[in-house]
Amino acid sequence: MRESATGAVMAGPRPVVLSGPSGAGKSTLLKMLMKEFNGLFGFSVSHTTRKPRPGEVNGKDYHYVSREVMQAGISNGEFIEHAEFSGNLYGTSKAAVQEVQARNLICILDIEMQGVKSIKKTDLNPIYISIQPPSMDILEKRLRDRKTESEESLQKRLRAASVDLEISKEPGLFDVVIVNDNLDDAYRELKGALIEEIQTVQGSTKA
């Protein structure tokens, strides 16, 4: 048993932090993981002040809130971490992580670099995984092809990506670094990195 960063006393699988530049493929890999291991992983639904993209669902992809609401929550101590990214606020609430851990699932946090640094100061003790693009050119192409960003947002994200890739070289910051070139290879690596946690949860649900 341990007292987690959420303030709740929890036993159970270690959470997983997936980080890496916007467009590196975190959500794509995460969806593959959740599809193959249905019922083993739970997504920590972050709050954000950015507007939903077509197809995104409030409460599933994010909790979409105003800056005022988010700032009030931060002041009330409701967030484990938060960061300003590409002109918007993003943050992980204690409730989001508690909700997943209460179901004894492997909690996945998809967060950018400032969030990683903040989580490092807590006792959440996740496995830190960095998903990286094969090159900046390929990252730009993937982000452009995704068609979710304005030119301004795209440029901000590319600038953040360069900084992110530099910081991620810091020894010990990530437990695993995966270069997402071929998607199937990257997915295999991700599964390999999580196999112990997967087997632990599979074992405990069979018992």
Ligand SMILES: Nc1ncnc2c1ncn2[C@@H]1O[C@H](COP(=O)(O)OP(=O)(O)OP(=O)(O)O)[C@@H](O)[C@H]1O
């Ligand atoms: N290995 C790959 N080869 C080609 N395209 C890929 C690969 N991985 C992901 N993509 C595509 O790249 C785009 C960005 O991927 P994705 O949205 O998963 O990135 P992300 O890291 O979650 O970004 P963000 O942080 O902005 O949410 C998507 O359109 C996705 O389909």
Ligand SMILES: Nc1nc2c(ncn2[C@@H]2O[C@H](COP(=O)(O)O)[C@@H](O)[C@H]2O)c(=O)[nH]1
């Ligand atoms: N520090 C945090 N970063 C987060 C959180 N939720 C998402 N993110 C990161 O934001 C960028 C942009 O996401 P997008 O959905 O607008 O493309 C990406 O790098 C995410 O990992 C959070 O709660 N905290």
